Amino acid sequence: xxxxxxxxxxxxxxxxxxxxxxxxxxxxxxxxxxxxxxxxxxxxxxxxxxxxxxxxxxxxxxxxxxxxxxxxxxxxxxxxxxxxxxxxxxxxxxxxxxxxxxxxxxxxxxxxxxxxxxxxxxxxxxxxxxxxxxxxxxxxxxxxxxxxxxxxxxxxxxxxxxxxxxxxxxxxxxxxxxxxxxxxxxxxxxxxxxxxxxxxxxxxxxxxxxxxxxxxxxxxxxxxxxxx
Numbered sequence: 001x002x003x004x005x006x007x008x009x010x011x012x013x014x015x016x017x018x019x020x021x022x023x024x025x026x027x028x029x030x031x032x033x034x035x036x037x038x039x040x041x042x043x044x045x046x047x048x049x050x051x052x053x054x055x056x057x058x059x060x061x062x063x064x065x066x067x068x069x070x071x072x073x074x075x076x077x078x079x080x081x082x083x084x085x086x087x088x089x090x091x092x093x094x095x096x097x098x099x100x101x102x103x104x105x106x107x108x109x110x111x112x113x114x115x116x117x118x119x120x121x122x123x124x125x126x127x128x129x130x131x132x133x134x135x136x137x138x139x140x141x142x143x144x145x146x147x148x149x150x151x152x153x154x155x156x157x158x159x160x161x162x163x164x165x166x167x168x169x170x171x172x173x174x175x176x177x178x179x180x181x182x183x184x185x186x187x188x189x190x191x192x193x194x195x196x197x198x199x200x201x202x203x204x205x206x207x208x209x210x211x212x213x214x215x216x217x218x219x220x221x222x223x224x225x226x227x228x
Contacts, residue, residue, distance in 0.1 A: 001029045001030065002031070002032055003030060003031055003032070003036065003065065003066070003154060003155075003158075004031075004032040004033075004034060004063050004065065005025060005031070005032070005033055005064060005065075005066045005067070005068050005154055006034045006035045006060060006061050006064040006066070006067045006068070006084070006088070006093065006094055007021070007022060007033055007034070007035040007036065007067075007068050007070060007072065008035060008067055008068065008081050008084040008085065008088075009035075009070040009072070009075060009100075010071070010072055010074055010075045010078050010081065011037075011042060013073065013074055014072040014075070014100060014105075014110070014111075015068060015074055015106075016105040016106045017070070017100040017103035017104070017105075017111075018070045018100060019074065020100075020103055020164060021068070021070055021098065021100060021103075021141060021146065021150070022034060022036065024111060024146065024147050024150060025150055028151070031151075032133040033061075034060045034061065035040075035057075035060050035061075035084075037056075038169030045061070053080065054083065056082070057083065057084055057087065058087065058174070061088070061091060061191055063083075064093060065092075065093060065094065065158050065161075066093055066094045066095070066096065066154045066155075066157045066158050066161075067084065067088040067093045067094070067095050067096075067157075068087070068095075068096050068150075068157075069081065069084075069085060069096070069097045069098070069117060069118065069152070070098050070100045071097055071098065071099045071100060071101070071114055071117065071138065072101050072111055072114055073098075073101055073111045073112050073113070073114040074099055074114055075117060076115040076116065076117035076120060077115055079123075081146055082117065082120075082174070085117060085118070085121055085132070086121065086172055086173075088172065089121070089132070089164070089169050089172040090169055090172060092161060092164075092169060092204040093161060094136065094154075094156075094157030094158040094159070094160055094161035094162075095118065095136040095157055095161070096136060096137065096138075096139070096148075096153045096154060096156070096157040097116055097117075097118050097136065097139065097226055098135070098139050098140075098141055098146060098153070099138065099141060100112060100137070100139065100141050100142045101113050101141070102140070102143075102153070103141060103142070103144045108186045116133055118132040118136060118138060119131055119132075119133040119175070120133070120174060120175050121172060121173065121174060121175060122171075122172070122173060122174075122175050122180060122181045123164065123169070123171050123172050124168065125165060125167045125168050125171065126172045129180055130168075130180040130181055130183045131175065131192075132172075135160055135163075135164070136157055136160055136182070139153055140208065149157070152195075154196075181212045184201060184206060191199070202213065214219060
């Protein structure tokens with residue numbers, strides 16, 4: 001079976017790095033890549049407006065089963081990368097994040113690491129909110145030997161996508177807060193706060209324990225980050 005992968009990335013900053021990943025992917029049989037366009041064609045599509053860009057992305061995604069988000073320094077801030085991530089989940093694609101900042105560009109320079117855009121999206125079902133980064137792993141191209149392992153990463157992403165329900169796929173959205181999507185353990189937080197308070201009480205002149213009523217903390221089943 002031919003596995004076709006859509007590559008999502010920041011064209012202007014990372015295309016040289018991304019091409020190294022793409023070439024590694026298509027070097028073996030039964031592999032195809034989508035989501036690539038040369039600079040002149042991309043400028044032409046952009047001149048036709050946002051609807052034309054969306055149509056081009058949707059057409060490129062047709063027939064793909066996995067989206068590889070190639071993460072450089074500014075990838076998480078790109079509006080079209082965000083659109084591609086959301087569209088991928090809605091249509092049932094698996095996603096794999098791959099950090100490519102350590103690859104060299106055409107000048108032979110590497111880049112600084114950027115934030116992971118998969119951390120900024122969530123899916124939800126019956127009140128259970130999960131970040132995409134908790135469902136789909138992100139790898140480092142150099143450190144995790146992407147040249148040898150990208151095939152396994154893609155298959156892993158496809159399998160992970162099969163575990164998502166239709167409700168979850170339709171619910172995909174940008175994360176609204178830092179706390180959203182985190183499984184926060186209230187009991188562990190109380191213990192940690194108590195340990196910190198004891199250490200402060202022992203090694204400083206601050207009588208912190210006299211000002212903390214742990215019974216009030218224990219009455220809350222699911223404290224928010226704002227309460228701490």
